[in-house]
Amino acid sequence: xxxxxxxxxxxxxxxxxxxxxxxxxxxxxxxxxxxxxxxxxxxxxxxxxxxxxxxxxxxxxxxxxxxxxxxxxxxxxxxxxxxxxxxxxxxxxxxxxxxxxxxxxxxxxxxxxxxxxxxxxxxxxxxxxxxxxxxxxxxxxxxxxxxxxxxxxxxxxxxxxxxxxxxxxxxxxxxxxxxxxxxxxxxxxxxxxxxxxxxxxxxxxxxxxxxxx
Amino acid sequence: xxxxxxxxxxxxxxxxxxxxxxxxxxxxxxxxxxxxxxxxxxxxxxxxxxxxxxxxxxxxxxxxxxxxxxxxxxxxxxxxxxxxxxxxxxxxxxxxxxxxxxxxxxxxxxxxxxxxxxxxxxxxxxxxxxxxxxxxxxxxxxxxxxxxxxxxxxxxxxxxxxxxxxxxxxxxxxxxxxxxxxxxxxxxxxxxxxxxxxxxxxxxxxxxxxxxx
Numbered sequence: 001x002x003x004x005x006x007x008x009x010x011x012x013x014x015x016x017x018x019x020x021x022x023x024x025x026x027x028x029x030x031x032x033x034x035x036x037x038x039x040x041x042x043x044x045x046x047x048x049x050x051x052x053x054x055x056x057x058x059x060x061x062x063x064x065x066x067x068x069x070x071x072x073x074x075x076x077x078x079x080x081x082x083x084x085x086x087x088x089x090x091x092x093x094x095x096x097x098x099x100x101x102x103x104x105x106x107x108x109x110x111x112x113x114x115x116x117x118x119x120x121x122x123x124x125x126x127x128x129x130x131x132x133x134x135x136x137x138x139x140x141x142x143x144x145x146x147x148x149x150x151x152x153x154x155x156x157x158x159x160x161x162x163x164x165x166x167x168x169x170x171x172x173x174x175x176x177x178x179x180x181x182x183x184x185x186x187x188x189x190x191x192x193x194x195x196x197x198x199x200x201x202x203x204x205x206x207x208x209x210x211x212x213x
Numbered sequence: 214x215x216x217x218x219x220x221x222x223x224x225x226x227x228x229x230x231x232x233x234x235x236x237x238x239x240x241x242x243x244x245x246x247x248x249x250x251x252x253x254x255x256x257x258x259x260x261x262x263x264x265x266x267x268x269x270x271x272x273x274x275x276x277x278x279x280x281x282x283x284x285x286x287x288x289x290x291x292x293x294x295x296x297x298x299x300x301x302x303x304x305x306x307x308x309x310x311x312x313x314x315x316x317x318x319x320x321x322x323x324x325x326x327x328x329x330x331x332x333x334x335x336x337x338x339x340x341x342x343x344x345x346x347x348x349x350x351x352x353x354x355x356x357x358x359x360x361x362x363x364x365x366x367x368x369x370x371x372x373x374x375x376x377x378x379x380x381x382x383x384x385x386x387x388x389x390x391x392x393x394x395x396x397x398x399x400x401x402x403x404x405x406x407x408x409x410x411x412x413x414x415x416x417x418x419x420x421x422x423x424x425x426x
Binding site for chain 1: 240241245246249250272275276279282284285286287288292293296297299300310314317318320321322324325326327
C-alpha cells in the first residue's frame with residue numbers, strides 16, 4: 001500500500017506506525033497507570049434509595065483514599081445529571097441509559113487508573129449487573145446503602161420525597177418507581193443506624209479484606 | 214428538620230454532614246488533584262479527517278507525557294464508539310450527540326486531574342465550540358490535523374474510504390458528509406508533510422509555550 005503514496009516521507013515514518021497504534025490501541029495501558037499510581041483501579045458502586053447516604057459515604061471514602069495518596073473520582077447526580085445525562089429523564093428507559101452511560105464512563109476512568117466511586121440510586125438489578133459484567137472480575141464492588149423508605153423520606157435531604165408525594169415529581173424511586181434490592185452485594189451498610197464514620201470504616205475494611213488497596 | 218427524625222444518632226452524626234457534602238460537592242477538588250499530580254489537567258482536542266493522524270499523534274503525545282510522569286488518557290473511536298456511544302450511528306444528529314458525550318466525559322476526566330486527549334473527526338465547528346465553551350478558558354486546546362482528502366484516502370488505514378466510495382458506508386466525512394475546518398485552532402499539524410516526530414514536537418512545544426505542563 002505504501003507504494004501508492006506520493007508522500008513517501010509520511011508513508012515511511014508515519015503510516016506503518018499509525019497502523020500499529022490504531023490497531024494495537026494505547027501504548028500506555030491500565031497496568032502501567034496502576035504502577036505509576038501505586039494502586040489498582042476499580043469501581044465502587046453505591047446503590048440505594050435517595051437519602052440512603054450513597055453520595056455522602058462515597059465522598060467520605062474518596063477523601064480517605066485521597067489522603068492515602070490514591071487517584072479517585074466520584075460520579076454522582078451532581079456531575080452526571082447536568083452533563084453527560086442532561087438529555088435523559090427518569091423514565092425506566094432513560095434510567096437504564098443513564099446507568100449504562102455511567103457504567104461506560106466509570107470503565108474508562110478505571111482504564112485511566114482511577115478508583116471510581118459512583119453514587120446513584122441505580123434501582124434496577126439488571127442495569128447494575130450489566131455494568132458488573134462489563135468489568136474484569138473483582139473490579140466492580142457493589143455497596144448497598146440500606147435504609148428504610150420511612151427513614152429516607154423523613155431525611156428528605158433534597159426535598160424531593162415531599163414533591164414526589166405531592167405529585168410534583170413523577171417516577172420517584174420508592175414512591176411511584178421501584179427499587180430492586182441487591183441480591184449479593186459486596187457490602188451492605190445499614191445507614192438507618194450506622195454513623196457515617198462506621199460506614200466509612202466498613203468500606204475501608206472491605207477494601208483491605210479484598211487486598212485491593 | 215432534625216426534630217422529625219426518629220433515628221437521632223444518624224440525624225446528629227450524618228444528616229447535617231450529608232447536607233453539606235451533597236450541596237457543596239466533592240471535598241477533593243480538581244485543584245487538589247492537580248497538586249497531587251504536580252501538573253494541570255486539560256483537554257487536547259484533535260480534529261481532522263479520518264486518516265489525518267489524530268489518534269496516532271494523540272497516543273504519541275500521551276506516551277511522552279506519561280514518560281514525564283503525567284496522568285493521561287486518550288479517548289478515541291476504539292474506546293468510545295464501542296462503549297459510551299455504542300448506541301449512536303453516524304447521522305448528523307448522532308455525531309453531535311457523540312461529540313457532546315465525549316466532551317462531557319473529557320470534562321469529568323479533567324476534573325479528575327487527567328490530561329485528556331481526544332481523537333475524533335468531530336466534523337462540526339459548532340460541536341467543537343460547545344465543548345470548548347463548557348470548559349474554563351484555556352482548558353480546551355484544539356489541534357487541527359490537516360491533511361488533504363486525497364492523502365487521507367490514499368492512506369485509508371482502516372479501508373473505510375474505499376467502502377465509502379463503494380457506497381458500503383454512508384455519511385463518511387469527506388465523501389458524503391462535511392468536515393468544517395477549524396477557524397482558529399491552537400495548532401495546525403500539516404500531516405501531509407510532517408513526520409509523526411515533527412507533529413509530536415510541535416504539540417509539546419505548544420504545551421510548553423502555554424506553560425501548562
